[in-house]
Amino acid sequence: MPEPTANLLGEFIAGTTFAGLPGSVADKAKRHLLDTLGAALAGARTPETTRITATLTAPTTTGAAIWGTGLLASPRDAALANGVAAHALELDDTGGCDHSGAVVVPAALAALSLTDRVVSGAELLVAIVVGYDLARRALEGCGGYQEHNQAGWHSTGTCGPFGSAAAAARILALAPEQCSAAVGFAASMSGGLWAFVHNGALSKRLHAGRAAEAGVTAAALAGSGTSGPVHALDDVWGGFLNTFAPETAQHSALTDGLGEQWRIQRCAIKPHASCRGTHSAIDAVAQLMRDHDLHADEIREVRVRLSPFLADMCSGRDTRTLGTAQLSLPYAVSAQIAYGTADLSAYSPQRRSDERVRAIMDCVSLDVDASMPASAEPIIDLITEDGSHPCQVTDPLGSPANPIGDDALIAKFRSLAAVPEPTIGRLVDTVMRLDELPDARQLLEHLV
Template sequence: MSPERTASERIAEFLTALRPEDIPPEVLQRAKLHLLDTLGAGIAGAASREVLLSRSALAAAHGTPSPGTGSPVWGTPAGLPPLAAAFVNGVACHAFELDDSGGCDHSGAVVVPAALAALAVRAGGSAGGADDGGTGVDGGRLLHAVVSGYEVGRRVQDALGGYDPVNNQGWHSTGVTGTFAAAVAAGVVLGLDAPQLVSAIGLAGSFTGGTWAFIGDGAMSKRMHVGRAAEAGLNSALLAKAGFTGPRDVFSAPWGSFLKLYGQPGDVQESRLFDTLGEDWQVQRASIKPYATCRSTHSAIDAILELRDRGITAEATQKITVRTSALIADMCGTADVRSLVSTQLSMQFALAAALMHGTVGLDEVAEQGRNDPRLRELMGRIHVEVDPEQHGGSAEPFLTVQTDTDSFGVQAVKAKGAATNRLSDQETIGKFEGLAGTRLPGDRVKAISKLVLGLESVADAGTLLGLLAADSEPAVLR
């Protein structure tokens, strides 16, 4: 009698048997929108200081390839070896907090860089690549890879009890679970069979980690967690393709169980890894972000914008009190704009910028925007308090606003862009075009959008790679 299948084997058998035509059309559409959204975030993120530093560090290790060689660093003329490109593009996708959430938590920023770097591997003729320079991967398989990555990343997080239990222990969930998402996405692109994909999942378990220590000083390690997950996922898939084995039971091994290491006994439920596979598609649960700040500030931003539309101004506002969960207060309750990271995690900044400008985008979070003396002064009038009745990172805050003449109370609701309050397809496309247009000419932006939205009919998904390069280096946005 053969031993019972492990969770990794159940996942691998499902994903390797899956075909694009088996995936519901509405799920494929969500995958295309999240792919497009991630590309926009990563192309714009090429202008981040974190990407500049990452490229410099990796060039010291790998050398600087000639333009047009290697795997593209999106939004730049540069290329890097695929593993390095996966890292840098992952960092870029998360650099401005404009990548999606609600997956592992930032699924797109780990899945898409890993999948596209795997395409570059295929184009180079290794790991089963085509000899003529094509990838041998059509658009349908790339969509299959994206769906698979979202599927596994969110399921691993759910098996640990969800976002809140992981983060309450001080782990950054994307660093802990994103490697699995990247591994299966890259594995599908590389054409791994079921035993190989089991090994890739098992190997990915040895690359996990990342703590919230950056919250104290706004350090850049938050971005590194995402890039590292993308890079390590691709590495795991490449090793497995070559025959390097990983444990077949990484999640519940008697010694070294991933779920026991990162989860608490009352939270862990291994069956969430494979229950409802093929029924409950996890990309449907992800959200697309309209603002360049931590997702936990978004519903409060929406509430302030609602009041702004009703005529409340920054000048007339005497005090804003935000009552929210302890987790959000700890994560986003500091009025610190010394760095880009700390700014994007600040509830006070997010609400002050939204009230002053009507949005919170790249101009607002950039150094000049966040150091505006008027904004700093308004931030001093915004206070974050813990409401013991609210819990977790998805809590919806209650805002009280005192103006010169009146007082208003507003209950935030599900943030715009959430899975239950989605941006329209056209809003998502518009977001992509605005972000990609910071680095690429308009005709190239339109070509990417057209290709991704019609990906099922694309014969060689590697065509996308050539569209992501810019003609010049970006000016760094700090």
């Protein structure tokens, strides 16, 4: 058989250096690290995360921190708990596996507890970057987000293990052949279905945690010398792509531009506490209301023209649970109209059941346009007594083409991280100068 694709990826994981990263890539990794930590510190406080953590993890006296709780657990358990927390409120980043931060960052930091060697801050950034790379490449190998999603797979769970395995393997300084084995193990730990969309089930959050846990497990097994299925990413029977994406697989996407085109550059940071599919619509409503000086009581109807793909994912109107509300485009635009924001406060139980926002939702109509490609952003039309006000935002706030600035990023972090102000300041400072730290464990001191 030809050389396994996993071998090329293993060499990439083991051989990438901080000096070889473009400055913009390292800087973006810092920002996604900070954003993920903020989302996780907020998510750790939710009843859902607390319940999952209590059910699936066992507290220990040594090990890795479950961030923001004061608890320690085995590295695998900590990766699971922190992954669930990071994805708990839909505020973690997107555009990777899809939610790479909630998978890669918990695995990388948990792996620090599996090694006695000193891991510099620069090395941690490399681990994060290669993790984001493999997570996204796995998804692109499946044909892309829309294709994989339409098949019923939740890509955070199916493609995330490759990213977490890469990050953990790099932290453990595994040899190239061991990194290849870790990638192979990751393929056997993939899974995650979109069935949660029908009732807002918490399995969506669990997918991020299990993917993070899988990566730590994969790297640990590979480091122990256990042989992994290194042909799992090849065009073979039983291979990952042939099994998960038999009609859409793009094997070349796994390695095209490897080490030259950095996939973290394709990821977005979320300013709104909802599914990324709703963000363009939220931004369009905000822009129209600002440009035309509109008030909520002036809007008679909201017409949304959207693709079948987006309609399948985000057309629901059930706001009884946080999960279903965050996947609802009608609620997202109604919240923006009613409250002037779609941040976390707009998704509180009180606001989700507010009669005012329910009345606006009744005026939202969805026109599913079969001619619109799956990747097309929706067209929003606010109808008032003065007429029609259409708008389509092609690059929603937080996307690579329309990034949020550092001030907004830090403000988001401060709003989420429920820790004392001195700790917030130290976390921000530590992350933003991470490449200067001789020991990445200095970051962990602020996360207990």
